[in-house]
Amino acid sequence: MSEPARRPFLRLQGITKHYGGVTALANVDFSCSLGTIHAVVGENGAGKSSLMKIIAGVVRPDEGQIYLEGHPVQFTSPAEAALLGITCIFQELSLLPDLSVSDNISIADPPKRFGLIDRRRQRRTAEEVLRQVGCPDIHPDERVKDLPLSRQQMVEIAKALVRNPRLVIMDEATSALTARDVEQLYRIIRGLRDRGVAVLYISHRMPEISAIADICSVFRNGKHIDTFSMASRTTEEIVPMMIGRELARAYPAKVSTRGDSAARINSADHKPQTGPLLEIKDLFWSNVLRGISLRLAAGEIVGLGGLDGQGQSELLLALFGVLRGLGGEVFIDGRRLAIKHPRQAKAPKIGLALIPQDRQTQGLLLPMSIEDNLVLASASDLSKYGLIDRAKERSATNQAVAKLQILANDLAAPVRTLSGGNQQKVVIGKWLLKNPRILLLNDPTRGIDVGTKQELYQLMRELAQTGLGILFYSTDYEELIGMCDRVVVCYGGKLIRELSGPDLNEHNLITASLNLGESRGAVESESRSIETSSPKASAWQNLNRFWKRNAGPALSFLVFAIMFILFASQQSNGLSTNVLTSVSNKGAVLGYVAIAQTLVILTGGFDLSVGMVMTMASCLASVILNGSAGQTTLGALAVLASGLLAGIINAVTVVLGRIQPIIATLATGAIYFGIALWLRPSPGGNVNEDLSNALTYDVGGVPTTFLLLLATIAFIWWPFRNSILGRNCYALGSSERAAYMSGLAIGRARFAAYSLAGLLAATGGLLLSLVSLSGEASAGQGGFYTLNSIAAVAIGGTSLFGGSGGIIGSICGALVLRTISDLLFVFNAPALWQPLFQGFILLGAVCLGGLRVLRRKNQMDVFQ
């Protein structure tokens, strides 16, 4: 083994990793040094990704030891590895979609001033590092989810570099980049190397490896094959090292000529075909499929080859009716069809079946029984008038189990208890019970043991012989060559080559997949998304950005302003201070409860106890908020403290108790209401009039409660929003997974949100008691405020799924809701119309958000 003559920065010794029954890495020794660009190559399944995950601290090895600069280390999380100078850029982005670019770049260690995040410095840091990666056109305030994928990937790269790492891992980091970005990336990588950073570069794209790598390591089947300097080998020498010849798997005999397939159909269910079973003409979809034409005959197994993510999955989904907005035509048996839903696809006349990519989340219902899973697709065939026929189902499932040799003791056991291979058999069995005519296989043997693979190969050939047409996507080249009558290679959403007969060999397949032999510029610029960089600080773009972020609150404020003007115009005395104050007082009470709800909704939860906390606070106030000035002050503090305590109790049940927020707060709400009733069994009480007068009138014409709200925004909300805790709340709501991967303290953020919510709800209660000068423990009132707080948040434009929004919108929403009744009264509309109007406004507000969903192009994304 030829090795570089430097002292290794990172050394792995004897690393082994198993996933279930599959060995991803077997006794791997590996090292890399500072100041080198070290490429890692190998086919799919060679172990590259597993190795990188171990180095980056995402997973722990089962055996072996990692040495960093000679010292043994063990990472328990990516954050820990990052502290030691190892950062990783994965293919799946770890960005928080609703947060800005600068927030994401500095997520791990933001610059601070007086304990709060210094946004100005953060923005400068982002601008600086974005300039370094050659993307000055990305605006730091832009929300990540508004950027195209290639820009997001550059932000991910920037985020990794800002921490001045000593080892950077790039795992397929160029998959979404434009050609221009890739050139820029080369410059960055070379710059890193020159500064003494170690770069581990994983890619399938041999041209890239040739262009920048100093050293290359080849992996195959979980083993480290060789490491050498790039200068010493050519691409033609490297490719065979990736393939290797291991225990040759036995593949069933293939079809010698295609023309016989029509004659070979002997099953009674299938009519002899003269034309192709399936024909696709010029299929287009969303810049991912760019004109695919394909034919599949009955009895044929056609393979989809090529690198991961070139459109193969999407092609199968498109055929199955999952994608919307397809261009081009699909013919089955010569009839042109537009398939809109999997239900239509599986119907007997069409007969499509899809074995999906991820069996655990797409193919199976893990907690349900094996039997239930097997009959899921053919339930209507096995039932009569919608009633389950157990006998029929049992015989069908036994049939499937026998045919596929599914190893299961008890068919009533949850399918989760089966091994990976058997689980996949259940997925296949489910579809075979439907007697399909065309089988779409999306990488069916991924993560499955060798024995089961053999069985599946045999099954596929048998099915083909009975007349099924099979479209087979696999990331395993050997499989494609062994199983398929012919293979079409995908690249950039197009089919660039077809291989069959003697042409169907490893060398041709890999060469075609990597698109070698084509000038990079020609195909690359076509296959990448075309983007033009526009000047950064255009006024229109700034406005656009502001609007995207603030559309919700702006609209709700507009609605409120209109309503208020209408209302004021009907006042005979004009816009008197009394009118303003009355509107403000009523709105402020709901406003504080809405603020409380906003905090919780930002983190992705709901708090159904806010109304009860408010009621409890107002009842407490009606008991103790009297007496001397000193007593009254203490009383006010006690009321606020009680709210904080209630919030903390909520936080404990949700964060530490891990109880679902809706139910948890429903339960705690009952407790708080009970306390309110105990404090104030019947309406009444006594509230210090001086305090009431001070807070419920006005100061120089401006209602005091309005000033209170402004003060809350300035002195409580603004610091919170710019604190790390507040930012973590947004992160948590945006993507809990990414937040966790970034090492953020999400438990603490959630705890803070619920606790503060309690405090703010109590503020609303305090105000209520001051406005009404009494307290009342009414369940109706509590429920009213809870539900209307959620309505206010929705109207104000905060996303109900969390991650974006703020309290300004919620306050506007509260004002809108409270002004409706006044407005109707003033226009002599019967008071009876008020609840209806309110309901319609709420429904309208939330449905507007829903309409966006109707335009989604991949229907599968809509579902959880």
Next chain:
Amino acid sequence: MNRIFTKTNQPILAASACILVILAIGAMINPNFVSPNYLLLQLEVASFLGIIAGGSMLVILLGHIDLSIPWTITMGAMMGTAVAHVEETAGLLTFPVGLGCGALVGLINGLGVAWLRVPSMIFTLGMNAVLQGLVVLYTGGAAPASHATRLMSILAVDRTFGIPNALFVWIAVSGVLVFLLRATQFGRYLYAVGNRERAAYLSGVPTRWVIVGAFVTSGITAALGGIMLTGYSTKAYQGMGDAYLLPAIAAIVLGGTNVLGGSGRYTGTVIGVLLIVLLQSMLSVLQMPEAGRQIIYGGVLLSMLLIYGRAARLRE
């Protein structure tokens, strides 16, 4: 033995144990608590909650929630009684119209949740407000006929062979629901969609219609509950449904149905209803003031959830 202590059954056993504890405590305070007469009375009261909770369980099995129950109850009752007093129809329209209203509400809820993908909590919340508005508008000036019909009284108040008719109605509704859940395709699809909608969708299940079906059922049982309650209190009145939302959800959750959907047995809901009713009953026998009752109510719910309602850690 392991079969009995499965994850789905544990809550049912825990809830049953709680019921026994409550009966024991109640009996100690007042032996009449466990007298057949009193227990039958409890079953009668439980019937109304049971009917309402039964349909809602289907919605929760999907991982959704129906917050429009309160005013669906009221609307079903009011519409039902309104048509009852039209001479020509001799009160026969009560049930079709009342239940039809409930079904319509459920249909709209289902469409909003399944097609527009609005979170069910919010959409049904809005529907609840709209229904309240409609009922307020309808009853506003005049006081339309809202007395219970003879049929309603018979079903809600009378007894046959000493057993409350309401209980028979509950049993009948339960029978239908259990049948739906266990013997029909729809029931299986319900669990599938609640478990993982994406996998059900990719298996060709008509997931949207399943969601609509669940909400329609919830609306129908809510309306039926409203009609029965009218019979019991001889009059339909505004806000009659408000007191039933929380107990219904609590009963379903206490019975072991997972709030996130996908698992739960109807038996659990029945036990949960009985637990709630007995708990409330015992608290009134203890002559505990309403305040204490609420606190204990919430506390019991919380304790049960802490025992078996906890979610998995993110790391797993």
